[in-house]
Amino acid sequence: MEEKVKKVTIILIALILAIFLFTLTSYAGSWNGWIYQNPYPTKNTLLGVKFVTPQKGWVVGEHGTILYTEDGGENWEAQESGTEEDLKSVTFMNEKIGWAVGNGGVIIHTADAGKKWERQGNAKDHLHIVFFINEKEGWIGGGIGTFLHTKDGGKNWNKENIGAKGDDISGIFFLNSSMGWALSGGKVYRTKDGKTWEVSELPSVPFLAPSPREHGWQGSVYFINEKKGWATVGFDYMFSTEDGGKTWKSIKVSNSVDRIAFTDEKNGCMAAGSIICTEDGGKTWTERLGTKPGRSAEVEGYSVAIWGLSFADKTTGWAVGKNGQIFKTEDNGKTWKAKSRKYHWDIYFLDSKTGWAIENDYKRNKGSIVKTEDGGKTWEVQKTFDARIEIKSFFINPTMGWAIGQEKGSERSGGSFISNHFILHTNNGGQTWLSQFKETAKTSAERDIFNTFADVFFVNPDLGWVAGYNGMILHTKDGGKNWVRNKSGIKSQLWRVQFIDDKKGWIIGNMVTEGSGVSTILYTKDGGERWSVQWKKKTGWMWLQQLQFVDESNGWAIGEITEYSGDGILVQTADGGKTWTEKEFKEIYFDKIFFLDKDRGVILTEKEQMLITHDSGKTWDKQRIPIRKYPWHVSEIFLEKKIDK
Numbered sequence: 001m002e003e004k005v006k007k008v009t010i011i012l013i014a015l016i017l018a019i020f021l022f023t024l025t026s027y028a029g030s031w032n033g034w035i036y037q038n039p040y041p042t043k044n045t046l047l048g049v050k051f052v053t054p055q056k057g058w059v060v061g062e063h064g065t066i067l068y069t070e071d072g073g074e075n076w077e078a079q080e081s082g083t084e085e086d087l088k089s090v091t092f093m094n095e096k097i098g099w100a101v102g103n104g105g106v107i108i109h110t111a112d113a114g115k116k117w118e119r120q121g122n123a124k125d126h127l128h129i130v131f132f133i134n135e136k137e138g139w140i141g142g143g144i145g146t147f148l149h150t151k152d153g154g155k156n157w158n159k160e161n162i163g164a165k166g167d168d169i170s171g172i173f174f175l176n177s178s179m180g181w182a183l184s185g186g187k188v189y190r191t192k193d194g195k196t197w198e199v200s201e202l203p204s205v206p207f208l209a210p211s212p213r214e215h216g217w218q219g220s221v222y223f224i225n226e227k228k229g230w231a232t233v234g235f236d237y238m239f240s241t242e243d244g245g246k247t248w249k250s251i252k253v254s255n256s257v258d259r260i261a262f263t264d265e266k267n268g269c270m271a272a273g274s275i276i277c278t279e280d281g282g283k284t285w286t287e288r289l290g291t292k293p294g295r296s297a298e299v300e301g302y303s304v305a306i307w308g309l310s311f312a313d314k315t316t317g318w319a320v321g322k323n324g325q326i327f328k329t330e331d332n333g334k335t336w337k338a339k340s341r342k343y344h345w346d347i348y349f350l351d352s353k354t355g356w357a358i359e360n361d362y363k364r365n366k367g368s369i370v371k372t373e374d375g376g377k378t379w380e381v382q383k384t385f386d387a388r389i390e391i392k393s394f395f396i397n398p399t400m401g402w403a404i405g406q407e408k409g410s411e412r413s414g415g416s417f418i419s420n421h422f423i424l425h426t427n428n429g430g431q432t433w434l435s436q437f438k439e440t441a442k443t444s445a446e447r448d449i450f451n452t453f454a455d456v457f458f459v460n461p462d463l464g465w466v467a468g469y470n471g472m473i474l475h476t477k478d479g480g481k482n483w484v485r486n487k488s489g490i491k492s493q494l495w496r497v498q499f500i501d502d503k504k505g506w507i508i509g510n511m512v513t514e515g516s517g518v519s520t521i522l523y524t525k526d527g528g529e530r531w532s533v534q535w536k537k538k539t540g541w542m543w544l545q546q547l548q549f550v551d552e553s554n555g556w557a558i559g560e561i562t563e564y565s566g567d568g569i570l571v572q573t574a575d576g577g578k579t580w581t582e583k584e585f586k587e588i589y590f591d592k593i594f595f596l597d598k599d600r601g602v603i604l605t606e607k608e609q610m611l612i613t614h615d616s617g618k619t620w621d622k623q624r625i626p627i628r629k630y631p632w633h634v635s636e637i638f639l640e641k642k643i644d645k
Contacts, residue, residue, distance in 0.1 A: 042067065042078070046320035048089040050098070051312035054330075058114060059308065059320045060087035060100050063609075068114050073318070073328050073339035079114040089130045097135050099154060101127035107140065109154050120154040129220075131172040141169030141182060162189045162197040171221035171231070181245055183221040183231055190245045202231060202239050203250045222260045222268075230282060232257040232270065240282050253285050259309045261317070269333040271306040275319050277333035289319065289327060289336040348393045348401075356382075356401070356430055358391045369393070369403060371430045382430045394456045394464075399429045402436075402480060404453040404466055421453055423466060425480050436480040457497045457505075465528060467494035467507055475528045486528045492520055496547040503527050506534075506577065508544040508557050517542045521557060523577050534577040542569070546593045552576055554598040556617065558590040570603070572617050583617070 044062040051057030055072045059065075064081040081087060085103040092098035096113050100106075105123030107130075110116060125143030132138030140148040140157070145164040148157045162169075167185030174180035182189045182197075186204075189197045223229035223245075231239045231248065238257055239248040253276060262268030269277040275289035289306070305322035312318070319327045319336065327336040349355035357379065359368045367385035391405030407420040423437035453472075458464035466474040471488040488494065492509030499505035507522040519542045521535040542561055549555035553576050561567040561584060568585040588605050595601035603611040603620070611620040 042324040044324055045307065045322050046324060046326065047102075047307045048087065048100070049308040049310045049318045049320045050090045050092050051310055051316070051318055052092045052095055054312045054316040056095055056113075057310075057312065057318060058090050058092065058098065058100075059318075059326065060090045060102070061320070061324075062086045064102075066090075066100065066114060066117070073326060076326075079117065081108060081117050082119065083108065088126075088128050091130050091132050091138075093132055093135050097153075099130050099132065099138065101130045101140055101142075103127075105142070107154065107157070121157050123148065123157075126168075128168060128170050129172050131174060133174050133176060137177055139172050139174065139180070139182075141172045141184075143168050145169060145184065147182065162191075163199055164189060170219050173221050173223050173229070175223060175226065179226060181221050181223060181229065183219055183233070186233060188221060188231055188245050188248070200245055200248065202233065202248050219257070220259045222262055224262050224265050228265055228281075230260055230262070230268070232260050234258055238270065238282065251282055251285075258307060261309045261311050263311050263314045263317075263332060267314075267332050269309060269311075269317065269319075269329075271309040271319060271321070273305055275306055275309070275327070275333065275336060288329075288333050348395060350395050350398055354398060354429075356393050356395070356403075358393070358403075358405070367391070367407070369430065369433065383424075383433045392454075392456060394458060396458050396461055399427055400461055400479075401426050401430065402456050402458065402464065403433065404456045406452045421468075423453070423456075423474075423480060423483065437474070437483050454493070454495050455497050457499060459499045459502055463499075463502050463527070465497050465499065465505065467497040469493045471509070473497075473507070473528060473531075486531070488522060488531050490520060490522070490533075492518065494522075495545060498547055498549055500549050500552045504552055504576070506547060506549060506555065507531070508547045508559075510543050510559075519544045519559060521547075521571070521577065521580070534573075535571060535580040537582075544569075544571070546590070548593055548595055550595050550598055554595075554616070556593055556595060556601070558593045558603060560589060568603075568605075570617065574598075574616070585611075 042061070042065055044065045046059045046061035046065065049057065049059045056070050059067045064083040064085060064087060066079040066081045066087065067076045068079050069076050081100070083102070083106050085106045087100045087102035087106070090098065090100040097111055098114065099109050103126045105125060105127060107120045107122065107127065108117045109120045110118070123142055123146055125146045127140055127142035127146065129141045130138065136153050137151050138154065145167065147160050147162050147164070147169055149160050150157050162182055164182070164184035164187070169182055169184045171183030172180070178192060178194045180191050180194065186202045187199050188202060189199050191197045219231065219233040221229065221231045227242055227244050229241050229245060234257065236253055238251050238253055238260065240251060241248050253270070253272065257270045257272045259271040260268065266281050267279055268282065269275050269288065274287055276285045277288045278285050306319045308320040310318050315330055315332050317329045317333060326339045328339045329336045354373055356369060356371050359370055368381050369383045370379040371382050372379050385407055391403055393401060393403045395401035403424040405422060407422070421439045422435060424433040425436045426433050453466050453468040455467045456464065462477055462479050464476050464480060471490045471492055471494060473486040473488050473494065474483045475486050476483050488507070490509060492511040494507050494509040497505065497507045503525055505524050505528060509520045509522065511518045518536065518538045520533055522531045523534045524531050542559060544557050544559035546558045547555070554574055555577065556570065556572045559569050561569050568588045568590040570583045570585065571580050573580045590603055590605060592604040593601065599614055599616050601613050601617060605611070610623055612623060613620050
């Protein structure tokens with residue numbers, strides 16, 4: 001028995017190696033050297049972008065994120081900003097000298113291309129926009145009419161009054177040290193001498209489809225010369241002027257607009273949830289990034305929300321936004337290509353070199369299993385599917401593994417469609433995969449019965465379990481040659497399964513219908529023949545998503561309490577599930593959990609932060625994950641570090 005427990009513990013640690021590839025650190029928790037490896041390069045929302053050449057550029061975003069590329073976005077390097085505040089705007093005068101501003105009045109400056117960022121000052125209110133015309137002179141706009149001006153490269157910032165009092169200054173544009181414009185609310189302020197300001201009202205328009213205010217700004221201003229310019233105020237209208245901003249004309253567009261950039265008098269683009277562009281000076285606009293209008297535009301099946309926009313030259317431009325999205329154009333906005341993340345459904349590493357991932361090509365409706373033997377530097381396709389797939393993999397050793405999933409087929413005439421649910425097996429490290437189990441749903445009723453496999457777990461080469469929706473449990477005693485159904489006794493979506501030996505195991509499940517949710521932890525002591533409910537909680541909405549036991553006594557489950565607030569919950573036991581305790585974490589959205597032993601554990605969150613415990617979860621310390629490099633294109637969080645003994 002002792003030997004079995006030991007063996008299972010080793011297997012469990014191997015399972016979680018995909019999250020933590022172990023290296024030595026101090027007990028106190030020195031976390032330098034973590035490598036955040038997905039989504040690539042970050043999942044923080046990006047809010048500002050600036051390229052000084054088609055190859056070299058920076059993007060900034062939530063939680064102090066700064067990313068740098070010197071090869072046109074093929075590779076990105078994280079730079080330490082020195083702040084956890086949201087950075088909203090960035091500008092560079094050349095390849096070395098730049099500034100970034102954001103919430104909390106943060107102003108940071110670099111003179112070495114971002115290798116080192118230093119504070120230059122703090123304002124009282126949030127800052128939204130930074131604009132420089134040379135290495136010495138620049139302006140910053142922010143909350144409640146904040147307008148800052150420097151003539152010495154930011155060593156000193158002077159607060160100036162341009163007449164904007166109640167509204168945020170969200171846009172600034174200067175042609176030279178004298179002639180400039182600032183946007184505040186529905187007014188444009190203009191100066192011809194850099195000292196005195198005049199104001200003009202933008203035309204009154206219906207307040208339709210306002211853009212989200214989660215990041216605080218309400219539009220931008222952009223001029224191509226002394227006469228011709230444009231302004232946006234975060235609604236379904238933009239405004240153009242032919243007389244330097246004295247008078248303005250309104251132009252109705254399809255989406256709410258935040259940022260605008262032109263390459264000449266005719267060609268320009270706007271960040272409007274998606275990207276919409278013009279080739280006739282703003283008379284007509286065409287959506288170029290996104291397949292449907294509105295802020296919920298989609299690209300290759302994924303929601304797009306663009307916040308920042310910048311052009312490096314007449315043809316090359318960049319757009320950044322929600323969840324780390326980065327897009328590039330090389331034809332003046334006509335077409336855009338994603339330069340950020342490549343989606344995978346699952347990734348599994350057996351050791352520091354060998355791993356498998358699941359790729360989905362939504363554009364071509366293709367799926368594949370890929371493998372790496374060099375720590376993720378290169379990947380080789382092992383198996384392809386003629387449809388998109390949702391899949392998970394599990395390896396018991398370097399050669400033997402299983403993959404479970406669902407091929408998502410297309411709907412046919414009459415409402416029928418093909419949806420295959422399968423279990424695959426390999427005995428040669430993934431070189432070839434053989435089918436062990438398959439169900440084909442041809443109707444929606446059959447699809448609901450079969451539904452999706454959600455998780456797979458093996459304790460040895462023979463004994464394994466698969467959990468899925470509608471309370472489905474499959475069990476094998478011969479390595480998957482034969483699978484039988486176990487009765488779970490519930491109709492919940494079974495999300496994760498884990499066994500500590502050949503008899504004792506746990507499953508977490510969730511059921512959410514019409515605003516009512518029930519989360520459940522099931523337990524078996526006879527290898528899955530019978531299951532009993534150990535813990536159950538009914539709320540308006542709850543979702544348990546991760547499960548881990550380190551031995552037959554100590555286990556944890558994490559989840560989300562409410563759908564929109566992102567409050568997390570930790571459920572843990574120290575007696576094999578006889579009793580469970582609950583702990584809630586306000587405004588923390590849990591992503592992954594890993595315990596090295598019963599005392600030392602880490603919870604990864606959605607905001608690139610982690611919670612660390614050395615006392616079995618009694619107390620937790622919050623730390624930011626120091627992001628430095630991004631070598632893998634994967635869809636899970638993987639970090640290189642361990643909690644020391």
